[in-house]
Amino acid sequence: MVPSTARRGPIYQQIADDLRARIIDGRIPRGGKLPTEAELTTEYEVHRQTVRSALSLLVNEGLIYSSRPQGYFVREGEPMYYRPQREFRPQPASPEMDRFMTEHSDLGRHPTQTIEVSVVEPPPEVAERLQLKPDELAVARRRVRYLDGEPYNTNDSYYPIALVQGSEIMNPADVARGTNQVLTDLGYEQVRAFDEFYVRMPTPEEADRLGLGPGTPVTCHVCTGTTADDLPVRVAINVLPGDRHVVVYERAKPYANDPDDPEG
Amino acid sequence: MVPSTARRGPIYQQIADDLRARIIDGRIPRGGKLPTEAELTTEYEVHRQTVRSALSLLVNEGLIYSSRPQGYFVREGEPMYYRPQREFRPQPASPEMDRFMTEHSDLGRHPTQTIEVSVVEPPPEVAERLQLKPDELAVARRRVRYLDGEPYNTNDSYYPIALVQGSEIMNPADVARGTNQVLTDLGYEQVRAFDEFYVRMPTPEEADRLGLGPGTPVTCHVCTGTTADDLPVRVAINVLPGDRHVVVYERAKPYANDPDDPEG
């Protein structure tokens, strides 16, 4: 039934191993269609639920997806590129459009975004980083960015309400000067930033907001900006779908004379 | 049966939503035990398989895990920190121990690693980055790093065999000089590196090597080092479990006067 490879473990895992091998070695090509559940049921001579267990493994690995009633297909990842701003070099100031917008429209893609501004009780991870007291509120600028209509990432910025009350930051539109400039003009110039990158499975809300299928992890980039007095004035939370992003950057200086591995 | 929240969707999703809410608001604490399948079956008045469907959702979200025959438990993430070397400042050279080892033993943890050297037909993503011809082989130095006995990450470095034949790099032990120094001494000094970060679900082999449970994504850090002539001489592939790593770094220079969002 199942080839000699990987005869161990429960049947559904053997089936999953077999199908995975077929996909990896190209017998089922990228974007190609898998046999139907019914076909696999007869091929492996097991109950339909057993086949479904095998398929759900592959779905949760992010290897295949199902599209009813067409069947199961191999995912094809053509990841887009995410270039976090790693240096502080000046950038062309472009009113009404931020870096996301300008960068991608240069590439011939069609970037759009939604912005939604609200006053919220901040989530704990934000309250902590902004050093807010209990019950202290924050202004949230939440957006979803799209590229050619597809959700690309989410970007939620939080500001202590005490600092930005009545400023342009509370306008639900792009801020021509840039929100960082607004903060500076308010006397809260950011001079340091602390970045954290987490990897995890999305919450159902995030999966919904970004249109993610099962088996798609996200990178969560949390950026906390502080003034010279170490006062945190902004927390930005970016959520990046794992199937659409690669973070890349280049190092151009010579390696230090360091031991075996420079990556570890 | 299920509270008024989220009455939509199939039953197993409603159950999952209910349990997720209980976990998030702390009614089931971190590390705490969920009711057994049998208890949930009677509580929600559904078949055991329906309960299992709900639980498997949460498992694949990385929120809970099962430990037979004790039951299901809420995961508690105490992530360790991964600090990629982002600058090229000189490091204390320590024979027999690379940066991973020295850094963590300083922190009172017990780092260990296994090293395994072999000549392999390189995987396609490596062959491509090393610009190898078909059938050209590579030397692989594969290691698994452990912290206090727990798998911490994997680090596989690949070198074109033509470059390192007969050198210390083929010794299955730490190289006192450091492999980068060996490359330099061989006339292949790395002066540039290109880094890529991917996020995805692990392959079964990776999950096994790192002892990962379901619902745990990995970050894949691929580093390609090249000489001044743009000759790629090394590809390092780090695989980092998503539940044990946070990538952090700090920016200390002033922000540019850039638009709305500096993270995008």
Added chain:
DNA sequence: GAGTGGTCTAGACCACGTA
């Protein structure tokens, strides 16, 4: 209407760790 995957019930046996 036909065929697909999605959901649900019913009931069975097994493997494993703890007591």
Added chain:
DNA sequence: ACGTGGTCTAGACCACTCG
């Protein structure tokens, strides 16, 4: 020995999309 979750079969009905 017991209770836990893990696996598997059997069979049913539904929702959706396509021709």
